[in-house]
Amino acid sequence: MSRRIAVATATLVLCLASIAGAGPTGELVVKDAWARATPPGAAVAAAYLTIVGGAKGDRLVGARSDVAAMTQVHAVTEVDGVTRMRPADRVEVAAGATVVLAPNGLHLMLMNLSRPLIVGERIVVTLTFERAGARDVRVVVIAPDQAPPTARH
Ligand SMILES: [Cu+2]
Numbered sequence: 001m002s003r004r005i006a007v008a009t010a011t012l013v014l015c016l017a018s019i020a021g022a023g024p025t026g027e028l029v030v031k032d033a034w035a036r037a038t039p040p041g042a043a044v045a046a047a048y049l050t051i052v053g054g055a056k057g058d059r060l061v062g063a064r065s066d067v068a069a070m071t072q073v074h075a076v077t078e079v080d081g082v083t084r085m086r087p088a089d090r091v092e093v094a095a096g097a098t099v100v101l102a103p104n105g106l107h108l109m110l111m112n113l114s115r116p117l118i119v120g121e122r123i124v125v126t127l128t129f130e131r132a133g134a135r136d137v138r139v140v141v142i143a144p145d146q147a148p149p150t151a152r153h
Helices: 002-020
Strands: 029-036 044-052 058-065 068-079 082-087 091-093 098-101 107-113 122-129 133-142
Touching (some): 029 122, 091 098
Parallel strands (some): 029 133
Antiparallel strands (some): 058 068, 058 091, 058 122, 068 082, 068 107, 122 133
């Protein structure tokens, strides 16, 4: 009886581990990256994605992209009913944790765009992690009325 419980518990733990999304090697994973297309002449764009921590904790410490002069990680805060964005110098990614960059929260800010973002293309954003190092992320550009990939989960 107790052995059956032990097996059930082990199975549950395995299931939880797979839900957490950490790869078999325990590597940090970046997925579901997207941005909205921009009108001609737009100076900025926001990009969103999901980070799943690996076996060890990490920190997102920087971002850059060829399509923007500067790329920052921004946090959104609300002070006295006023929403503001401010650069987040580092974003903690705990072991196995899921960190979602999504509208109205953490996001990547692409500033001084060198060109518009076009529906259907994939732009490359390079994220820098303290432990995992540089990661090239392909960001799919979607139409303004299109559901983001993260919404399908
Ligand atoms: Cu921003």
